[in-house]
Amino acid sequence: MFFVELSLGMLKKITITINGKKIQCSPDETIFKVAKNNDIEIPGLCGHPDFPPKANCRVCVVEIKGYNKLVTSCSEKATDGMVISTISERVKKARNLNLELIFAEHIEKCPTCAINSSCRLLYYAEKYKIEVRRFGERKTERKTYKFANAVEIDGSQCIDCRNCVDACSMLQKINYLEIKGKGINQEITPSKDLEVDCIYCGQCALHCPVNSAAEQSEWQEVEKLLQNPGDKKLVAMFAPSIRVSIGEEFGLPYGKVVTGQLAAALRKLGFNYVFDVIFGADITTVVEASELVTKLKAAKQITGDQSAIGNRQSAISHLPMITSCCPGWVKYAEFYHPELLPNLTSARSPHVHLAGAIKTYWAEKSGIDPKNIITVSIMPCTAKKFEAIRKELAVNGARPVDHVLTTREFAFLLKRNKISLGKLKPENSDNPARAGKSDPNSGAIQPNGAGSIYGASGGVMESALRTAAALICKGDKICDNRIDFKEARGMEGVKEADVTIGGHKLRIAVVNGIGHISPIIKKLADYDYIEVMACPGGCIGGGGQPIPTTPEIRRLRAEALYKIDKNAPLRKAHENKGVMEILKWLKTKGKLESQVLHTKYIKRG
């Protein structure tokens, strides 16, 4: 009965008036949303489509005929016949004053702020011509809290909107960020609870409207290197998901694929070589799929069960196997569930694989001393900064990845250097399997479809399944005919399926956002292979991505990646000849092979 009423309610349209314009909408929509759908801009700073309305910034106030007080449009639902003004003098006065009060909370660091071009506070200040100097700044003495080398919260910029807390608690269910103090002494602080720790996912930063929660920036160091490289060769590596997101920073539509322009922009910025991390993802897939097949076979031998390879969780083969390319998830597992560490694949993550290959194979072939190579990763992620400094990743005693820039930092660097990405002529990336000079026009590789979908939740799983199938079928084309594993795709929090590869049933689960991990950890024995991405949507929704990132934007970015995959000439990682060549070379290098390909995890709880 309830359900019927609900659907009737959704069908029934109502009419409201906003600024004299009659608008039809459904009664379950807020005024803010109706206005937005009808291109009427109402400003607001504390709302985000990922969260229920908080209505604490009081900037989205509107006047409704017959109401005594102004009303926050983010929380007020439209009702039939409502007459609303978003532009009356009364609204203007209240909204501007609240904006001024907020502005005085935020100590502007605009010239070096990575999101200065998309800052809503700045935009509103200009649009509504607010008097930004009426109130003195009151947060000069505020602390900055740093979380490892990945994320920070600069209290002097905080406008108390609490989106970071919502991201940390509601979305990610980590509960590391807390609100301390009352009134103007209110402050966002890290938890003192020893049972709770930051996983560096950066969702706080992604949801912060004013860059108070942000990545710990490294663009300054990278800029110095670019200006004065000395005898260093600067190597850029860009992540799969960047190509479908960074365009947004330059006014391009959501989901616009800019792979070629990215390569061009990186060269223009001064990088000597530009590599696509999709190549690294293919290495990861091959290493991870091999491990998966080995583990499954081991489990089968142990159980003696011939009907299905993945029917038991085995203590010895550590099934289910769990992906490890998401550093937020790895930190989570290390801190909260160290008992799961043996289940994590030993495969390193794509940019670490790629950087390792560059500083060994490619360096040798190119005759460049690895000590003179500086690798800079452009990542959708803040946790990658922490991953990059992990000592256990050292190759020949040195860090494979020297610097990590988030998408936002990289876009900021481009803008600082007046490089307009959208206007650049596309270029090719360099081939890590081929020695020699950087060549924007030829000799490049087409990105593999398998590696491209690493950027979306379910993509690592799907790529690994493609290659695992091939490994099981050993060249039998009829056995190994499946490419798409659509069960792994989509934006649901948890995706579960039984898939068949090489005639064997495999029970898989994909955790799309760390907030959805708990139920899966409770029933691990039900699965053979699990993918976990800490950020909703996977890397396309990563903590280092452009602001805003919303459910709709995540969907469009993911869609673009799957389109790349669909149209790619190669869609299986093991068909990447360069990757197989490098893996073959590494096999002859003794201990180096493991140093480049595998890692271990550390209990941190």
Next chain:
Amino acid sequence: MADNNILYKIKKAGLIGRGGACFPVWKKWTAVKNAIDERPENDRKSCVICNASEGEPDVKKDFYILKNHPEKVIAGMLLALAYLGAKRGYLYINANYYRILRAKLEKAADGTPVEILVKPSGAGYIGGEETSILNAIEGKRIEPRLKPPFPFKAGLFGLPTLLNNVETFYNVALVEEGSYRPDRFVTIIEQSPKPTFKAFARLRKITKREVFLFPEDWTMEKILKKSGRLPSYKFFVQLGGGASGMVLNSSQLKNPLAGSGSITIYNLENHDPMELIRQWIGFFYGESCGKCVPCREGTFRVKEQLEKNDVNWPLVKELLNNLAETSFCGLGCSAPIAITSYFKNVFPLISDKNNVLASSQSKTVCECFS
């Protein structure tokens, strides 16, 4: 509806909530009841909370009732529990009151499903706001919740929740007994003519404070006369509490007392206006939970202005207006009431107002707040 039904009796008696909002009691009870009935048949839980936090400075009538009639308050709660079929009731009480009345209250609640919950220390003024109470009991940050959902629908732990004031439950018990008369408790406070203001509400010298019971339709003037508290000196009053109460001059007392039951009497000529308004805003500045911009930032900026030698009065007025217009909860919305009504109703009557405030400022103030 049967004549012996408590709801019917409450409606017939015309009970209104005595927390200050004057909402008809039967309507609130009905809303909770309906919300319970909308729940699945096997999950019709609900709860009852008596708000005994009484955080408004000067108002002491709930204390008076709890001290003298604790069993009536509990009886009123039990009637609510029975009406709703609720299993648990909570008496959410001001920590000071609990310290003093503990033995009496525990005796009255003994053997009943009413549990006494002491308002957490530091909960402050906002800790008495109804949705903040829910957060306080649930162990969450003490600040108001976004409504809807309203407590009657999804209150404590998401259950339909009936929240009423001490005096309301007391009245419910009288209604059931058949002894209810349309009276109300009124705290009458007389401020000493020469107060030494430092920390508001605490160090303020109160010469007399007493709780009376009067018919609710008596005008304020009549209340003052009959209580023997009508001052012989020029005075003004603040109604419904020493922080959020509306300020009126002595000629504006022809109506019955609305809101929370208290009248604070001030000597018109002996209170420094700047001291007074600094205390009023200082109270709200100190008690703001920090959730919304107009209250958190607004009370701070008003306070900041009032500490200056050259106060920007139009800006103060604008900030106060913004508090009333855009605050998240009732605390913020009521923060400007005392100051604006003081300037409007009382300040122009002070004979040497141009001495206490520089005459140019005094003129601006009158213009701003007229």
